[in-house]
Amino acid sequence: MSRIFAISDLHVDYGQNWAVVNDWSDTDYNNDVLILAGDVTDSLELLKSTLILLRQKFAQVCFVPGNHDVWVRKHRDGDTNSIAKFGQILNLCQRIGIKTKPTCVSCIDNSKVWLVPIYSWYTQPEEDEIDSLYFPSSIESRRMSREIWSDNYNCKWPDGMLTTISEHFADLNDDFITDDYDAPVITFSHFLPRQELIASSHDDDVAVSTEREFLGLPKLDYAKRQGALAGFNFSIYAGSKYIDKQLRQCKSVLHVFGHQHRNRDRVIDNVRYVSHCLGYHKERQDGLLWGLRQWQNGPKMIWPVPTKDEAKKRKTTDAQLGNALPRCSQKFMRTPSDGKNANEYQSVGRSIM
Numbered sequence: 633m634s635r636i637f638a639i640s641d642l643h644v645d646y647g648q649n650w651a652v653v654n655d656w657s658d659t660d661y662n663n664d665v666l667i668l669a670g671d672v673t674d675s676l677e678l679l680k681s682t683l684i685l686l687r688q689k690f691a692q693v694c695f696v697p698g699n700h701d702v703w704v705r706k707h708r709d710g711d712t713n714s715i716a717k718f719g720q721i722l723n724l725c726q727r728i729g730i731k732t733k734p735t736c737v738s739c740i741d742n743s744k745v746w747l748v749p750i751y752s753w754y755t756q757p758e759e760d761e762i763d764s765l766y767f768p769s770s771i772e773s774r775r776m777s778r779e780i781w782s783d784n785y786n787c788k789w790p791d792g793m794l795t796t797i798s799e800h801f802a803d804l805n806d807d808f809i810t811d812d813y814d815a816p817v818i819t820f821s822h823f824l825p826r827q828e829l830i831a832s833s834h835d836d837d838v839a840v841s842t843e844r845e846f847l848g849l850p851k852l853d854y855a856k857r858q859g860a861l862a863g864f865n866f867s868i869y870a871g872s873k874y875i876d877k878q879l880r881q882c883k884s885v886l887h888v889f890g891h892q893h894r895n896r897d898r899v900i901d902n903v904r905y906v907s908h909c910l911g912y913h914k915e916r917q918d919g920l921l922w923g924l925r926q927w928q929n930g931p932k933m934i935w936p937v938p939t940k941d942e943a944k945k946r947k948t949t950d951a952q953l954g955n956a957l958p959r960c961s962q963k964f965m966r967t968p969s970d971g972k973n974a975n976e977y978q979s980v981g982r983s984i985m
């Protein structure tokens with residue numbers, strides 16, 4: 633009988649991040665399941681040791697690779713490409729007992745839930761304007777955005793691909809995408825499924841301000857930029873609408889994603905979207921990753937959903953918990969889309985997500 637926890641973007645190539653993950657309790661999660669939504673490391677060797685470590689802490693670990701995981705380095709990976717490396721990662725997971733296919737979990741409240749991976753990539757506007765999550769910004773520099781985006785140097789794709797990269801990964805999900813699951817479905821991808829999730833909400837801005845206040849830092853000059861580099865437009869590389877289409881085909885009630893290093897917990901059109909990234913040390917120091925401190929820089933519990941009575945009994949408030957548990961119940965409240973237009977906001981992003 634398990635609880636479901638989620639986190640992404642561990643980036644354990646950085647010693648500080650490895651230390652954080654290594655410090656997670658060896659006993660607290662022994663019956664629990666971890667959803668790990670990509671970007672652990674580009675080293676297969678380090679990925680293996682990290683996944684084995686997590687497998688020792690959790691009863692099960694469910695994983696989808698992110699963009700960093702499929703980077704290839706000639707001196708280490710030879711002439712392989714990122715699609716071949718993706719296959720190597722899935723093989724590794726199979727060998728060491730990490731779940732990369734739909735998994736049914738029995739939860740501590742005696743309910744069942746399906747955890748369904750959605751493999752994905754981002755669609756750039758030049759590839760498919762309709763599927764891309766791109767929105768223009770008056771301050772963006774396309775040249776600068778292209779030059780500082782590390783995937784443009786570290787991902788290698790086979791010659792003569794007949795589809796976009798997004799389509800290639802979306803097609804891999806064909807066997808998983810069904811509405812036949814016999815229990816609630818939680819889906820998870822590395823990349824963002826919807827344009828609205830790129831921009832921060834008022835609650836996100838308040839949470840970042842609160843975190844910065846706790847750290848003794850001044851308010852951000854431009855809260856909506858969330859520490860983004862001026863000129864860089866993250867939405868070019870954010871995600872794909874295929875992801876949302878597929879998660880809704882599965883009748884997902886909760887979708888976990890990562891990639892942006894800006895945390896989210898929001899209900900849009902009856903689906904709860906959660907991003908809980910560990911991110912980089914500097915981003916944590918700058919208070920940009922709200923909610924992490926409340927979970928001791930560890931994963932966030934996302935399931936089971938507490939009943940209204942249980943939520944009421946909690947002494948801590950939603951904000952104190954980083955919107956962790958009480959928001960679960962909002963899934964059943966049929967809240968409409970938050971109605972915000974992503975174009976209202978400045979572009980958000982950095983060079984190295």
Ligand SMILES: [Fe+2]
Nearest residue numbers: 671698891985
């Ligand atoms: Fe990423």
